[in-house]
Amino acid sequence: EQVEETYIMVKPDGVQRGLVGEIISRFEKKGFKLTGLKLFQCPKELAEEHYKDLKARPFFPKLINYITSGPVVCMAWEGVGVVASARKLIGSTDPLQAEPGTIRGDLAVQTGRNVVHGSDSPENGKREIALWFKEGEICQWTPALASWFRE
Ligand code: DAT
Ligand code: MG
Numbered sequence: 001e002q003v004e005e006t007y008i009m010v011k012p013d014g015v016q017r018g019l020v021g022e023i024i025s026r027f028e029k030k031g032f033k034l035t036g037l038k039l040f041q042c043p044k045e046l047a048e049e050h051y052k053d054l055k056a057r058p059f060f061p062k063l064i065n066y067i068t069s070g071p072v073v074c075m076a077w078e079g080v081g082v083v084a085s086a087r088k089l090i091g092s093t094d095p096l097q098a099e100p101g102t103i104r105g106d107l108a109v110q111t112g113r114n115v116v117h118g119s120d121s122p123e124n125g126k127r128e129i130a131l132w133f134k135e136g137e138i139c140q141w142t143p144a145l146a147s148w149f150r151e
Helices: 012-016 022-032 044-050 062-066 082-090 101-107 120-134
Strands: 003-010 032-038 073-080 116-118
Touching: 003 022, 003 082, 012 022, 012 032, 012 073, 022 032, 022 073, 022 101, 032 062, 044 062, 044 120, 062 073, 073 082, 082 101, 082 116, 082 120
Parallel strands: none
Antiparallel strands: 003 073, 003 116, 032 073
């Protein structure tokens, strides 16, 4: 059982709509461990690096405008299976296709305003946390309730 880390981000629409607490709460209640958290105005260069794999796509300029249009909430979460599980909690990229019960399924209607990001692999989890957080911003701790979540 491999402990993984994933980068989760409340996008500017989620912050503006007051969904930060709701979104954090879903990961907290599930039982994952928060290891990094900050409100942050993303510079254009960082947004472009984060989404570099999508550079050739027609929507890339709009995506960069969207992500830099206001503060985001950056989070690092840790746990066994956290990468795939977080993607399930988030739901499909297109919120109209996302299942009810998921964050996007419950809280969003359009791909271009899909309120939250989650890393798509353990490798990208590490890459994105290193990209968005400085050394010293990640906090290692032992939750007192750990043994009530995992035997
Ligand atoms: P996800 O965020 O579900 O991992 P992705 O990595 O394929 O999806 O794309 C990153 C973001 O880019 C996505 O959250 C919203 C935007 N995006 C993706 N496909 C799009 C499209 N066809 N039109 C507009 N925006 C798109
Ligand atoms: Mg993605």
